[in-house]
Each structure stands twice: as structure tokens, then as C-alpha cells.
Amino acid sequence: MKLMNAKGVRDFPPEEKIIRQKVVDTLRETFEEFGFNPLETPEIERFETLSSKYAGGDEILKEIFKLKDQGGRKLGLRYDLTIPLARFIGMNPNLKMPFKRYEIGRVYRDGPIKLGRYREFWQCDVDTVGSKSMLADAEILAIADRGFKKLGLKTVIKINNRKILDGILLSTGVKENKWIDAILSIDKLEKQGKNEVKKELEQKKIASTSKIFKLIQKKENNKKTLDNLKSFISNDIGKEGIAEMEELLKLLKSFKVSVDFDPSLARGLAYYTGPVYEVFLEKSEIKSSIAAGGRYDEMVGKFVGKEDAYPATGISFGLEVITDALSSKEKKKSVVDVYVIPIKTTSESIKIAQKLRNSGIKIDMDISGRGISKNLNYANALDIPYVIFVGEKELKQKKVKLRDMKTGKEQLLSINNLVKKLKK
Amino acid sequence: MKLMNAKGVRDFPPEEKIIRQKVVDTLRETFEEFGFNPLETPEIERFETLSSKYAGGDEILKEIFKLKDQGGRKLGLRYDLTIPLARFIGMNPNLKMPFKRYEIGRVYRDGPIKLGRYREFWQCDVDTVGSKSMLADAEILAIADRGFKKLGLKTVIKINNRKILDGILLSTGVKENKWIDAILSIDKLEKQGKNEVKKELEQKKIASTSKIFKLIQKKENNKKTLDNLKSFISNDIGKEGIAEMEELLKLLKSFKVSVDFDPSLARGLAYYTGPVYEVFLEKSEIKSSIAAGGRYDEMVGKFVGKEDAYPATGISFGLEVITDALSSKEKKKSVVDVYVIPIKTTSESIKIAQKLRNSGIKIDMDISGRGISKNLNYANALDIPYVIFVGEKELKQKKVKLRDMKTGKEQLLSINNLVKKLKK
Incomplete structure (x- = not known):
């Protein structure tokens, strides 16, 4: 028998596990300092739960590891920590709201393997369910800020609001049924560049691309970016988004957290409804985000079958990429003193x-x-x-x-x- | 869609997860105080690895959760942390010996559900690979003693040695090819009582049962139990077991760890070769062991294909049962101060x-x-x-x-x- 790992999964020898634990411990400590309590959900879920239409969608469905128990029940390994959270909330209707929980654990995706993409990886999620307040979003961003500072990483927190993007699209004449299509294309701006995104938008029959690009452009600072948008957007949804952004920025000042308002930030998931955020490393080889999230006021309610009952916001930290950012300088071979x-x-x-x-x-x-x-x-x-x-x-x-x-x-x-x- | 968990797996709401984390943190701290480093192995293994003939054996084979990836590879969810350790050692021949590692993580068994038996549960394992010294066993027992003291649990540590059991069987005329059969029956003594075990031994055509029972009986204290055995056992294997026991008891005195030598203690796994140990709660409703292990000098070597290269000893703590023992008195609903x-x-x-x-x-x-x-x-x-x-x-x-x-x-x-x- 040849000894080897299953494809796409890894061992972490002590020198790597020590630093992974340091990251997990630091994040846990930060989550708890903000009053979030730990929750543990199983890694095995019913296949029906994972494939619900309000869950991760077609792309992820393909990547679910499927299994059956001896009773022939259809099961799957979880691919994120949000669906288990939604299921837990639905099964526990008497939970005190807001429910502030964190969960740190493994998730699985049976997808193609590339550098930095594995089939088994860890997510560290912190979410508030049951509050529409921008204070909930401000807390999430303050956690990100504090967690990375504790880890000694210099970061830039980019934020936007889906309602602002909706307002931009509405003001440029894009029809409502195309908004999410357009937003998912705009999400690729950083990676694929303006020309590719323009092409994709045109393929999706979204015309006013140059006007869109003008509006999603960042100005010198947050205030000027906001002023610019204010002068162009007069529809209700856009104005609501701008008001949320102003409130959020004000709260973040009290938390002493600096953020970078970027109206081109979109996030690649359909379920976001308000603020969205991504955290990047300052001056680093690592260009992808190291934590990301946003407000999803409808997903849990739809999943649970009680529309509007569970507004929610949260962020997910990527253990692998954070560890990569730290490990070059901080690798220890042993815990021994x-x-x-x-x-x-x-x-x-x-x-x-x-x-x-x-x-x-x-x-x-x-x-x-x-x-x-x-x-x-x-x-x-x-x-x-x-x-x-x-x-x-x-x-x-x-x-x-x-x-x-x-x-x-x-x-x-x-x-x-x-x-x-x-x-x- | 009805929201429910997959059969045999559970959610741990904050009031339960807080105490689970406390147990895990305390054990981790103890393991590290004894110089053990963390290792993380994946929960998905190749089916071939899990079903190796030196692995868990037929009983466990039936209970492996099987799955395939999109490439059609046969995989399974791990059912313990020992097989992944053996595989890791085989794949990393340059590890410094002794290799002292701990691993805390989930394991899976697709078996029948009963009170206290689930399909997904956590093990906390600490093992030393690459040393035949009784000092390695003494450290493992000192960890168990210290870990439970930190958790505020009063325990009794029972120890025995497979070589002593072999010696008893040899001295009572049982043939070597029946030893493991006899030991696996003796293992049921606590649960099923003397009469049942006697019947089972007779069915297995092991005659001298009353002589066996006389020898595996505990005397007033460790010294008298040892003296009793010494006066009956003159074969080499038994004498070797007694010598190991004497050395281990001496070392444990330096560690200030009290143990209870019980020659009827057998442990239900075929691969043990030397000291075996089980930890029980003092005066508790919980009668099953809360941690158990022993020396397995041949298993890793056979698994890896280098016979005798990897003597090993270790213990596994059962997170679920330890949490049960604590939770009545220590449940907290929130971490918030x-x-x-x-x-x-x-x-x-x-x-x-x-x-x-x-x-x-x-x-x-x-x-x-x-x-x-x-x-x-x-x-x-x-x-x-x-x-x-x-x-x-x-x-x-x-x-x-x-x-x-x-x-x-x-x-x-x-x-x-x-x-x-x-x-x-």
C-alpha cells in the first residue's frame, strides 16, 4: 500500500499547526471580546439542507461531497458555515435575538485543485442575526480591524453597500431584473480588469457601461466618493444605501476603525442586501481578500420559511490565507520552552x-x-x-x-x- | 423543507460549546506542558488507508462513512486519530524521534445510535512514537492525571500490561494463538460480569478459567497484587510485563501520580503490546472510562511497512463523556463579562x-x-x-x-x- 493523502487535503505538521492555532486563538479571543458566543454545528448535513434553493447555489451544489449512511439517507459535507447557522436558527425559534455567534471549523468543496485551493479548509465566521442596525455591521468591521492588528498584519478594509450599487444601476437605466447579473460581473473588476468586465456586461445586454464605471470610481477620500454619488443618485434605494454608509462611517469613527469606501466593491454572492466588506493586506504578495462578508437580511428568513424575520450580517476569515501571510516570519517548530x-x-x-x-x-x-x-x-x-x-x-x-x-x-x-x- | 440534523450528529449551542472548549483548551494546555506538539490531519482519508489490515479491523470497517470525489476516488471519513498518525509517520520518514504529538478533532462512525453514542464525535489524543521507554508511558499517565485535576474531576487511573495478561494465560496453559481471543473476552469483565465472561471463554475453548480469574484478581494494593503474580508467573513474557509494571510504578511515584494496578484490565483493541490504561470517574453515575490507551509497539511499524521501527504509546480522551461529567455544574450561557x-x-x-x-x-x-x-x-x-x-x-x-x-x-x-x- 502506498501511503498518501486523499487528493486535495493536507496534513499540518507541528510547525504549520502551531501558527494555525495562533490565528484561531487570536480570532476566537477577539470574537469573544465583542460578545460573540461559540456555536458548533456538524460537518455532515442532510443533502436536502445543503441543496436548498436559498443556500449556496448551483456552482457550489456541484462541489458538495455526497455520502449516504447505512440507512441510505442522502447526506453531504458542509461547504460553508452559513447554511448550518441558518438551519440552527430555524430549529431553535426561541433563541434570544440578536443572536451573536462565531464558528470556526472545516468545510469541504469537491472542486478543482489549484495553488491555494484545497478540498478541505477552515473558515472562521462571526455573524449577528436578528438586527438591522448598522451598529451590528460596525461591530463586525471592528472585529476584523482588531483581529488583524492583534496578529500584526497591516490591512485595508474596503466597504460598499449593495443598495448603492442597485442605486447606481437604477440611475443608469439598468432594469431591476438585471441588477444581480451586473453586480456579479462588477465583482470581477479587480481580477479581470475594466475591459473584460465591460465585455461581460455588454454580453449580458447591459448598455450604459461607461456611466456605470464613472459612478463606481473611487474619489480621493470617502467623503468625496459619497458626495460624488449623492450628486448623481436620486432614487430611493440608492439614497438608502448612501444613508446606511454615512451612518456606518460615523459609527466606525467611534470604534476608531478606518475603512476605504469603494463603490466598485461587489462581492460574489447573490444574497447580500446591504453593506459588503473585504479585507486586503497592505503591500503584500497576497492580492486576494483575507476576510470578507456583508449584510444578508433575507437569506436566513427565506431558508427558514419566515421572510424578513432574520436580518443578518457577518464576516468570514480565511484561515489558510491568513496563515500564509504570517508563516514566513513566525514559523515555530515546537511549543516547548x-x-x-x-x-x-x-x-x-x-x-x-x-x-x-x-x-x-x-x-x-x-x-x-x-x-x-x-x-x-x-x-x-x-x-x-x-x-x-x-x-x-x-x-x-x-x-x-x-x-x-x-x-x-x-x-x-x-x-x-x-x-x-x-x-x- | 423540514429543518433537521442528519441522523446521529448534533449542534452544540453556546451553553454546550463553551464547556466543550474549556475541556479542549485545558487538555491542549496540559499536552503542551508535557512538550507535545499539535498535528492536524485531514478528516477525509483514502479508503485504502482506513481499511488497511493493520488499521481498526472488521468491526470498524463496517462503520466507515464512504464517499467518492468527482474523480471517482474511493474515500472515507476517519474513525480515529491513530491511523492518520501512522500514515503521517510513514509519509515523513525524517521526523525527529521520539515524535510527541497531540491531535484534537472529529471522527466518524456510521454505527447504531444509542444514548451517548453518536456518529460524529471528538477525540483528544496524545501519543509518543519512537520510544520503548516506560518514561513515555509515565508521561502519558501524568498528563491524564494533571488534565483531570485541572478540570476539577476526581479520577481513578487503572493500569495493567498486556505482557502480564499474556504471562497469566501462558502460565494457566492457554495456547498462544488463543491469547488475544481470551484477552478480548476478559475485557468485558466489568460490563458483563464473571459468569458471562466465563461462558464466553469456555465457548472459545479456553479451559482453565477459574485459575485465570484467580490470577487477574486485584489484591489490597499494587504491591500485593504484584507479589501475588510474581509467585505464580515464571515465564519470560509475564516476568517482562511485571518488570515493566514495577518500573512504571516507580516512575509514577516521581511524577506523584497514583494509579491502581488491575491485572484484569484488558482494553478492547488487539494492537496493544505493553502497558494499558483506563481512567474512570470516582463516585460518579458515569461508569464508562473517560480516557483510555496503552502501548502499541507494532501497529505503526506494520502499517508503515517497517516492522519494529515505531514503538508507540498514547491515550485518547473522550470529549463527550468528559463534558457530560462537567456540564451539570459548570454550564454557562455566554462568555460575556x-x-x-x-x-x-x-x-x-x-x-x-x-x-x-x-x-x-x-x-x-x-x-x-x-x-x-x-x-x-x-x-x-x-x-x-x-x-x-x-x-x-x-x-x-x-x-x-x-x-x-x-x-x-x-x-x-x-x-x-x-x-x-x-x-x-
Whole structure:
């Protein structure tokens, strides 16, 4: 038997998993600081749920991993965390609203494999269900801002509003039944460029493209972009979108979060109804968004069968791409703080290791009875920062010898002083 | 469409997920304090891997969730974390040994549903690969002891050694080709009682049952149990098992871990080769083990095709049963520390909430503009311990009003004093 992974899925050895966990822990902490509670939904859903017409749509339907249980029931692996959220809400009508939850977990898409595209990946989602307030959107953006700051990543948060896009299209004479088609084409602007999008719009029989491009163009700053739109858009939907944008920008000022209003930002999902947002890295090789979301006031209600009952907004963080952005500089091979080398002192070394653990220090210890140089090689290979030697000579003085693996410096220390030094 | 879960899988609402996360976080912390690093393997494996003859065996084979990708490849959902570990080791021959890893994740079994048996559940596994030393086993048991102490659970750790069982069977005249059959019957002693096991052993044509029962009986303490066995067992395999047990007990003394040597403990998996262990709750309704494992020196090597290359030992913690043991006393409905109620002070309230978050305090805030009594009801329903009111009157004094939701007591405090009080 040849040992190999299934196609499109991966192992994460410690040096990669450590950084993935750091990202997940940081996001979790941020979500909780904003009062979001954890929810866990299963990875297996009924196929009927995943393929509901209000769910992910045809493109995603093709990519569902299908399975059956022994009872012959049709099942599938979830492809996002939003459909399970909608199902959970429908099954729990007595939930207190607004329901603010986060979920971090794996999702699956049986699609083509490319660089950076896998069949099993993690999403970190945070959503507020049951509030139409722009304050809910402002919180989501403040989470993105805070989460990335904690991770040490410099980002640009782009925002727009689907109602503004609708207003632009209405004001340029595009018929309502073509709005979503047009918006899904505009979504490709960043990737495919103006000419390609123009061609696509014309194929879709949307004429006034140059007028559209003029309106979705960004001006020098958020205020000027808004002023420009205000002078052209007089329809209700567009004005509503502009008012939401003004309120959102005002709230974000209180949160001290800077955003970049970009009327060309569209987002590639049909279900968005209000603010939409995408987060990009500043000056990075990584050009795709590292978190994205928006307001979807109708999706959950339609899914659940109670129209308008569940306005919602949320964002999804892409664990893989965030980890890629961090890993070049922050890769660690081991969580271990100190490696203990007993020199014929197993029992005493165990006791010392246990004492250090009681101070929360992460301790590995030679269990193989190797010689000193092999042990040092091992600690080196795993990038463990400190080694302590526990010999009988040292024990007589109630001390151990600490070696800083970077500098090679050694120091004789009591256990208490060792703890003090390591906890600094 | 009726909204429902797939059969045998569950949602975990916040009040259940919070406690599940607490268990996972505590175990993770403990694993890392012992120098184990995280590994993540995929939940989808090639069917060929899962059904290898050195893997879980026939019983489990029936319960694999099978699926195919669009390329028609045969796949399955993993049913444990040990096979993925063995595959990972086989695919990474340059790993530094001993390889100490933990993995926490979901596994799947498409079996019958009963109380406490689901088709999707979590395992928390910690294993050392590449060491024959009893010190590796002692570490695993010290982790179990420490992890459960941190969780506030009183436990009994039972240990035995497969070589001792082999020695007992050899000394009572059972032929070697019947040993594993006999051991798998003895494993049922606790659940089915002596008479049933006796019957089963006789059906398997194992005669000397009364002699076996005499030997696997526990005496008053570990030393007497060992002495009893020593006086009866003179074969090499049994003597080796006894020597390992003596060494392990000595090491555990250095770790200050108490265990209960029980020669009837067998564990229901064929692949164990040395020490085996199960952890039970002291004085609890829950009678099944809450963590279990043992030494399996041959399995990985056979799986990988390098016999004897990968001695290993490890334990698996059952997240579901541990959570059940804790949840009656520790259920929390929300992670939130403080709920902020703005009284026409949205912008100022946001700023205060952000300041509190900067101190790591978990803050929820009214985003719906509800009245005070509705807001208090909401905070009450979610068991949030504190509420603060932010009114213009308070703001003029640069203070906020803190309400202790348990006692109903209210207090006017500056933000700095509020942080001090909450961080206590």
C-alpha cells in the first residue's frame, strides 16, 4: 500500500499547526471580546439542507461531497458555515435575538485543485442575526480591524453597500431584473480588469457601461466618493444605501476603525442586501481578500420559511490565507520552552520538570537516555530555546544548569530563579 | 423543507460549546506542558488507508462513512486519530524521534445510535512514537492525571500490561494463538460480569478459567497484587510485563501520580503490546472510562511497512463523556463579562466598550436600541454577570453605573475603577 493523502487535503505538521492555532486563538479571543458566543454545528448535513434553493447555489451544489449512511439517507459535507447557522436558527425559534455567534471549523468543496485551493479548509465566521442596525455591521468591521492588528498584519478594509450599487444601476437605466447579473460581473473588476468586465456586461445586454464605471470610481477620500454619488443618485434605494454608509462611517469613527469606501466593491454572492466588506493586506504578495462578508437580511428568513424575520450580517476569515501571510516570519517548530536533559538523574529530573510545569512552562524531557550531544541536536532541530542539564553535581547545590540555545551561554540557577527567568 | 440534523450528529449551542472548549483548551494546555506538539490531519482519508489490515479491523470497517470525489476516488471519513498518525509517520520518514504529538478533532462512525453514542464525535489524543521507554508511558499517565485535576474531576487511573495478561494465560496453559481471543473476552469483565465472561471463554475453548480469574484478581494494593503474580508467573513474557509494571510504578511515584494496578484490565483493541490504561470517574453515575490507551509497539511499524521501527504509546480522551461529567455544574450561557446599555449615548458607549475590550474584558452591547427593562431581561436570560448603564448624567461625571446582576447592587464607577473591579 502506498501511503498518501486523499487528493486535495493536507496534513499540518507541528510547525504549520502551531501558527494555525495562533490565528484561531487570536480570532476566537477577539470574537469573544465583542460578545460573540461559540456555536458548533456538524460537518455532515442532510443533502436536502445543503441543496436548498436559498443556500449556496448551483456552482457550489456541484462541489458538495455526497455520502449516504447505512440507512441510505442522502447526506453531504458542509461547504460553508452559513447554511448550518441558518438551519440552527430555524430549529431553535426561541433563541434570544440578536443572536451573536462565531464558528470556526472545516468545510469541504469537491472542486478543482489549484495553488491555494484545497478540498478541505477552515473558515472562521462571526455573524449577528436578528438586527438591522448598522451598529451590528460596525461591530463586525471592528472585529476584523482588531483581529488583524492583534496578529500584526497591516490591512485595508474596503466597504460598499449593495443598495448603492442597485442605486447606481437604477440611475443608469439598468432594469431591476438585471441588477444581480451586473453586480456579479462588477465583482470581477479587480481580477479581470475594466475591459473584460465591460465585455461581460455588454454580453449580458447591459448598455450604459461607461456611466456605470464613472459612478463606481473611487474619489480621493470617502467623503468625496459619497458626495460624488449623492450628486448623481436620486432614487430611493440608492439614497438608502448612501444613508446606511454615512451612518456606518460615523459609527466606525467611534470604534476608531478606518475603512476605504469603494463603490466598485461587489462581492460574489447573490444574497447580500446591504453593506459588503473585504479585507486586503497592505503591500503584500497576497492580492486576494483575507476576510470578507456583508449584510444578508433575507437569506436566513427565506431558508427558514419566515421572510424578513432574520436580518443578518457577518464576516468570514480565511484561515489558510491568513496563515500564509504570517508563516514566513513566525514559523515555530515546537511549543516547548525548555528541554530537560537528565544526567543519570531521572527521578529528580521528573520532579524538576513537574515543578516547572506547575508554573505553566512547557517542558519536554529526554525519555530515551541519549547522550548530551544527541540531546542538544534534538533540541536544536526543534528550535527549543532553552535546555537544562540536571546532573548530580548540580543537584547537590540544589541547582540546574541552564543553556540558552541561541547564544550558547550557560548559567547555574536554583529552580526558583529559573522560573523567574523563564517567566520574564 | 423540514429543518433537521442528519441522523446521529448534533449542534452544540453556546451553553454546550463553551464547556466543550474549556475541556479542549485545558487538555491542549496540559499536552503542551508535557512538550507535545499539535498535528492536524485531514478528516477525509483514502479508503485504502482506513481499511488497511493493520488499521481498526472488521468491526470498524463496517462503520466507515464512504464517499467518492468527482474523480471517482474511493474515500472515507476517519474513525480515529491513530491511523492518520501512522500514515503521517510513514509519509515523513525524517521526523525527529521520539515524535510527541497531540491531535484534537472529529471522527466518524456510521454505527447504531444509542444514548451517548453518536456518529460524529471528538477525540483528544496524545501519543509518543519512537520510544520503548516506560518514561513515555509515565508521561502519558501524568498528563491524564494533571488534565483531570485541572478540570476539577476526581479520577481513578487503572493500569495493567498486556505482557502480564499474556504471562497469566501462558502460565494457566492457554495456547498462544488463543491469547488475544481470551484477552478480548476478559475485557468485558466489568460490563458483563464473571459468569458471562466465563461462558464466553469456555465457548472459545479456553479451559482453565477459574485459575485465570484467580490470577487477574486485584489484591489490597499494587504491591500485593504484584507479589501475588510474581509467585505464580515464571515465564519470560509475564516476568517482562511485571518488570515493566514495577518500573512504571516507580516512575509514577516521581511524577506523584497514583494509579491502581488491575491485572484484569484488558482494553478492547488487539494492537496493544505493553502497558494499558483506563481512567474512570470516582463516585460518579458515569461508569464508562473517560480516557483510555496503552502501548502499541507494532501497529505503526506494520502499517508503515517497517516492522519494529515505531514503538508507540498514547491515550485518547473522550470529549463527550468528559463534558457530560462537567456540564451539570459548570454550564454557562455566554462568555460575556459585561453587557453595555447605552442610554442615548451610542458613540460614547462604543468608546467605553472598546476601552474595556483593550483590558481583555468580554463586552456585549445593546445594538437594537431597546429599553432598559428589555435589555436587563436579555442580560438575565444569557446569565451575563454585570451590566453597565451609560447615560449622559453619568458621562458628565466621567463615570458609568455598574449593576451586579446577581445581587442587583448598583455602583457609580470611573472606567479605570471599573476595569480594576472586573479584573479582580
